[in-house]
Amino acid sequence: MQNIQLHFKLCMQNIRKALENIAMTRGNIPTENISIDLQPLHLLTILKAQHSIYPAIYWHDKEQQQSFLCFGSIERLQHIPSATGDAFYIGGLAFQSEATQWPNFPNTLFIRPALVFKKEHNKYTLTCHFNGTFSVQECLHLLNKLKQPCALKKINNHILMRQDIPSKKQWGTLVKHAMLCREEMPKVVLSRQSTLHCKNSINSTDLLHQYQQANPNNFLFSFQFAEKQVFIGCSPERLFSKEKQQLKTEALAGTVLRGATPSDDLQLLQQLLNDKKIKRENELVQHYIVSGLQHLNAHIKCGSPYVLQLHKVQHLCVPIQATLCKKTSTKTLLETLHPTPAVAGFPKQTALQFIKENEPYVRGWYAGTVGYINAQKSDFSVAIRSALISDKSIQLFAGAGLVKGSKARQEWQELDNKIQTVLALLSHLEEN
Structure with a gap:
């Protein structure tokens, strides 16, 4: 050092x-x-x-x-x-x-x-x-x-208390309500905020570094605009990348766990590729992105589905490329594509209204989008697998897409799976 x-x-x-x-x-x-x-x-x-x-x-x-x-x-x-x-x-x-x-x-x-x-x-x-x-x-x-560089360290902390909003019981009620609205809203993404109170202050940079080591092929970000709060994330999902008239985006929707053994992992991967519910969920995201780009008169090509494997979970992903009109700006793309059904639902406005009326916490920049813009290029990530940190507390966020066939218990488990990496990094729950 x-x-x-x-x-x-x-x-x-x-x-x-x-x-x-x-x-x-x-x-x-x-x-x-x-x-x-x-x-x-x-x-x-x-x-x-x-x-x-x-x-x-x-x-x-x-x-x-x-x-x-x-x-x-x-x-x-x-x-x-x-x-x-x-x-x-x-x-x-x-x-x-x-x-x-x-x-x-x-x-x-x-x-x-x-x-x-x-x-x-x-x-x-x-x-x-x-x-x-x-x-x-x-x-x-x-x-x-500017201060001299400081060595990165392994997190050494303990979780003293956890609070989920919504609670597991409230989640069941929310899912049931969403399923009753399925005719006018084939998909809605509901989410949860898990607030963890820790024994020691949480160093956001150390946590970010370890998050990156667990999932090296993800977007990594940290935004601090004032003293007390830092928003960090290690997101697998790109909203879009634009370089001149060339666009890259993706439909990332559908989640299963990683397997405990290589054979288990392969079995779960095949399940992800063949599951009708997961396929339906991903197709809704594809349809939304393609329709939005068609409205901008873009020439679009969808790639073959593949499985994106992360530390604790794996996702179904369909890459999408497009050639844009010269007049299509980054601002227009942000207004067209954000938020996608992968984090909101479909139809978008119906899902957004349902979330606004029913989710019992403030999402803020969670499931928003973060990135950069210059004259040559813009690149934006969807701000998932993210956390808001303030001293000894951290708010973790996770969402699950609800479509026909969704069950509250399974979707609650998916929320737990998506925050498992950070939970493991922050150590174990202490008994009171």
């Missing part, structure tokens, strides 16, 4: 010198970004060390090609931006814009960061963002606030 800290210190010295030279040659208030090449850095160790710089945002794509670590902001927008030139925005949307939201997490929030450490294809850079209002001196002041 000492070598990492020395390396970081030398990087910061070189960055300061470069910025001071730029201020002398280009002026103190640049109108264009300044990028500086760096030697390799471990971005999560830098994130862990910071306790007084907000926003602090980390985002990592599921292909493990891009990672961003962002500090401070030169713009803060409560609408979906259109990025031009060298502008870069990172942020997200809540699950429902018309609902009550979490403190510090409004309906829509995008940040143009002041500092962006970036890893792309094993190349590291620091980009200092300027737009004609942010000065080099302010940038240097922010750099000087």
Whole structure:
């Protein structure tokens, strides 16, 4: 760790010198970004060390090609931006814009960061963002606030208490109610918030790192806009990735457990591929995505179903590619595709209204979408397998798609399966 800290210190010295030279040659208030090449850095160790710089945002794509670590902001927008030139925005949307939201997490929030450490294809850079209002001196002041990297550690904690909203009994009532509405609502995704109170403070970066080790091919994100709350996630689901006119998305719906042995695992995988209820659930998501893209006059191609295997569960996934019209923007795609029936239901507006009227807690950014936008590309994850952390408490979220044939007991077990990785990382329930 000492070598990492020395390396970081030398990087910061070189960055300061470069910025001071730029201020002398280009002026103190640049109108264009300044990028500086760096030697390799471990971005999560830098994130862990910071306790007084907000926003602090980390985002990592599921292909493990891009990672961003962002500090401070030169713009803060409560609408979906259109990025031009060298502008870069990172942020997200809540699950429902018309609902009550979490403190510090409004309906829509995008940040143009002041500092962006970036890893792309094993190349590291620091980009200092300027737009004609942010000065080099302010940038240097922010750099000087950065603390030395801090070693990542294994979580050593104990769960003292757990509260589920809805409770198991309430869940049974909700599922029964949803099944009675099946004619006008073939699918609805109901969810649960499990609040865990732990013995010690929960370090969100350590938990995020261990979550990533358990599921390395997932999106990884951490959003902290103020002191007390951090929203993290390790999501398997892409909302979409747009590069020029090429779009990648997917229908991810249908879940079974991983097997205890390779033969059990294979048997469960085959069950996932052949189960009529799961197939019906996934087809509703496919239909919604394809219909939305057809409405935008896109040329669409659906791939063959495959099984995405994670640490504790496996999902049925159908990849979808499309060629978009030149005029189709990231904003239009977000408004068209979010939220999908994978996290809401079908028809979407009917399902959203049912959730708003019947779920007994606030989803906030859970099942929302998080990602980034620049002039060349945008990439968004569905914010599932996520948690809201505040000191010694953590709120875990999980949902289950209810269609014809759904049973309350089985769906409750699916909710438990989806939070099992984090429960295992946080240790065992203590007896009172």
